Amino acid sequence: MSLTGLIQGVNSFHSNYFNDHRELFERLSGGQSPDVLFITCSDSRIDPCLITQAQPGELFVMRNVGNIIPSYGAASSAESAGIEYAVQALGIKDIIVCGHSHCGAMKGLLQIGTLAEQMPAVYDWLKRHGEATRRVVQDNYAGIEPEKLLKIAIEQNILTQIENLETYPAIRSKLHAGKLNLHAWMYEIETGTVFAFNAEKHRFMLMEKRSFPVPDPLITHIAS
Known part of the structure; x- marks a missing residue:
C-alpha cells in the first residue's frame, strides 16, 4: 500500500x-491491561491482531527481525525492557512466541555467510542471537531438503526463544509460582493456520480449541 x-x-x-x-x-x-505478550517477526505478512482477532488493548506486542529474544544479559535494551515491563508492570499471564512460514530471517540464518557484505546489521543480529538455532539445525538435520530444512529452522528458532525467555529472572519467578505460561506458535501464511508446539509429541500441532503451554524446562528436539 x-x-x-x-x-x-x-x-x-x-x-x-x-x-x-x-x-x-x-x-x-x-x-492498558493486556493478559498476553505476543512476540513475533517484523515481517509485513503477519498481523498479530488480525490472526488472533484481538481488539485494541488486548495484546502487548513485540516485533523484530526473526522474532528473536536474546538471552538475559545479552539482550538489547529494547527486548529486555519490553519483557520486563510486560511481566512486572502489566502482570502478563501468557507469553506467545510466534514465528511464521517463509521467514526471511531464517532463510538468511541458513546462509549466514552471504549476508555479511550486503546487510551487515542483519548479519550481526543473526550471528549474535541466531547461532544456537543454526547449530542445532546444522548438526542434527543434515541431508534434509531445503524447504523442509527451512521449516525446521523456523520451528527450532521459536523454541530457542522460549528457552531464552526462561533465562529472565522475572519470568523464572513467575513460572515457578505458576503465574505465567509460555507458548510456542507457528503461523502458516499460505493457509492462515496456526500451529502450537506440543512437548509431549515433540512437534507443532494444529491449534484448534487450545494451545499447549510449554513445560519448564523445554525439550527442544523436533521430530523430523
Missing part, C-alpha cells in the same frame, strides 16, 4: 471504526 493509501486508511479508521468504538478508546486512554 502506498503512503496515499495509508492516509486514506487513517481517515477511514477515524470516520468509521473509531466512531463505532469510541467508548473502547476512551476507556483505553486510562491505561
Whole structure:
C-alpha cells in the first residue's frame, strides 16, 4: 500500500471504526491491561491482531527481525525492557512466541555467510542471537531438503526463544509460582493456520480449541 493509501486508511479508521468504538478508546486512554505478550517477526505478512482477532488493548506486542529474544544479559535494551515491563508492570499471564512460514530471517540464518557484505546489521543480529538455532539445525538435520530444512529452522528458532525467555529472572519467578505460561506458535501464511508446539509429541500441532503451554524446562528436539 502506498503512503496515499495509508492516509486514506487513517481517515477511514477515524470516520468509521473509531466512531463505532469510541467508548473502547476512551476507556483505553486510562491505561492498558493486556493478559498476553505476543512476540513475533517484523515481517509485513503477519498481523498479530488480525490472526488472533484481538481488539485494541488486548495484546502487548513485540516485533523484530526473526522474532528473536536474546538471552538475559545479552539482550538489547529494547527486548529486555519490553519483557520486563510486560511481566512486572502489566502482570502478563501468557507469553506467545510466534514465528511464521517463509521467514526471511531464517532463510538468511541458513546462509549466514552471504549476508555479511550486503546487510551487515542483519548479519550481526543473526550471528549474535541466531547461532544456537543454526547449530542445532546444522548438526542434527543434515541431508534434509531445503524447504523442509527451512521449516525446521523456523520451528527450532521459536523454541530457542522460549528457552531464552526462561533465562529472565522475572519470568523464572513467575513460572515457578505458576503465574505465567509460555507458548510456542507457528503461523502458516499460505493457509492462515496456526500451529502450537506440543512437548509431549515433540512437534507443532494444529491449534484448534487450545494451545499447549510449554513445560519448564523445554525439550527442544523436533521430530523430523
